[in-house]
Amino acid sequence: MIVANRKPFEEIIEMLKPYSKILLLGCNECVTVCATGGSKEVAVLASEIRLYRQKEGKPVEIGEVTLERNCDPEYVESLKPFIHDYEVVLSMACGCGIQFVGEHYRDRLVLPAVNTTFYGVTEEHGVWTERCQGCGNCILHKTLGICPVTRCAKSIFNGPCGGSQGGKCEVDRDIPCAWHLIVDRYRELNMMDKYLEIQPMKDWSTSRDGGPRKRVREDLKI
Amino acid sequence: MRLSYPTNVKIIKVPCTGRVDITHVLKAFEDGADGVYLVGCLEGDCHYLVGNIRAKKRVEYLKHILDECGVGGERVAMYNMSSAEGQRFAEVAREMTEKIRTLGPNPAKKEK
Structure with missing residues (x-):
């Protein structure tokens, strides 16, 4: 929502x-x-x-x-x-x-x-947290369901950075490090070999950098 | 017990203080009430488990809203007592009346 x-x-x-x-x-x-x-x-x-x-x-x-x-x-x-x-x-x-x-x-x-x-979720009654930035090119399949674009303050693709300590982000100690969560998930699913793959630079033109976005479905137009 | 309490206190019965919504209290102020207080069961004794705890949180939020709009958060309060505490009920009614009298009339009261 x-x-x-x-x-x-x-x-x-x-x-x-x-x-x-x-x-x-x-x-x-x-x-x-x-x-x-x-x-x-x-x-x-x-x-x-x-x-x-x-x-x-x-x-x-x-x-x-x-x-x-x-x-x-x-x-x-x-x-x-x-x-x-x-x-x-x-x-x-x-x-x-x-x-x-x-x-x-x-x-x-x-x-x-x-x-x-x-764009966020209801984490518990009365608490909402961010999950998506609508970057227009989803990579959640690569990061096992945790979005580094949104949940990492630097939106880095090959993390964690040096500011990650004890699973927390240097920006705020209450913010979990997205890349720490991602690595935990790789471990849980026994997929650490995938983690070692270097992610190439992201094409941000599908995000806000490409100007306001538009979606058209011709079959639905009246 | 034949206890008396100030006649200016108007009682509105609800099944549980958990039924009281922020909008109900705001309406009372819009209609000219000088103060509103909620009387709930003792904490831990709610028949609906947490109704009085919810009411307490709502009163805190209301205080913030009334401070923002200049009516004054001190005009709302929450008290907890058991239904066997008639003495305490009368005491609280006097206490709240005195407090509101010191604060003066609701500044947002419409002129009649």
Whole structure:
């Protein structure tokens, strides 16, 4: 899932200063699962903003809507009947959703209420960690299911580096060294001979270095 | 026991403090409450195992939210007592009322 963090309250309040009719938009997908921007978080933030503005003597009207998805036109279009009742949209969806709603309603500003952070997993209830960077050329078969692009601070392909100590990364002693995990896995599966193979330089053009990416399936186009 | 406690305390019954959601408490503040406190069973005595522990964590989170929006986190509190502690219940009601009275009215209260 895409994991996001809510922006600091002061930053949100500052963005909303000129407005008194706000549509607070949530998303039922990833940001609901990572407890950042689902209907529950929309209700809490709406309440918080109302309380703050009431205290400041500048009351605000907030519409609370959570779409099934903010990254699909069929759901984004459902905002059409009422989006113009509001001066501005404050979105708790990920960066994709924020932009996509803005593209559909060019006469309305869509402000971000979250910082979109990473592609991750729920490690335990209330804890999410990063697993993928969407580099566009997966090598998990070579590293036995542990991604060095994401989980190694240097994204190195022939590790570990000299900063790995006791299985931990030098960047932060709480971060496991990805290459330590990979070597453990090679050992577990009795595949140490594979570990000794030198990995060539990675072609990063499939990643962000090649500009924004696009996927097309002609058979699905209507 | 014929104990008395301040009349301004309004009781909202829930099956367990674990039922209390952050949005319920925020709504109380939006509707003009000056303070909200949760009274749960003693820790370790929850009939639903951890309802009161969850409520305690939610109260901590609420304090943070209320501090952020300027209402003040000290306006929420969590107390634990058994249903046989009527004396303590009345004592806490007085304690909380006095605390809130010192803090003054909810700054986000709507004018009627």
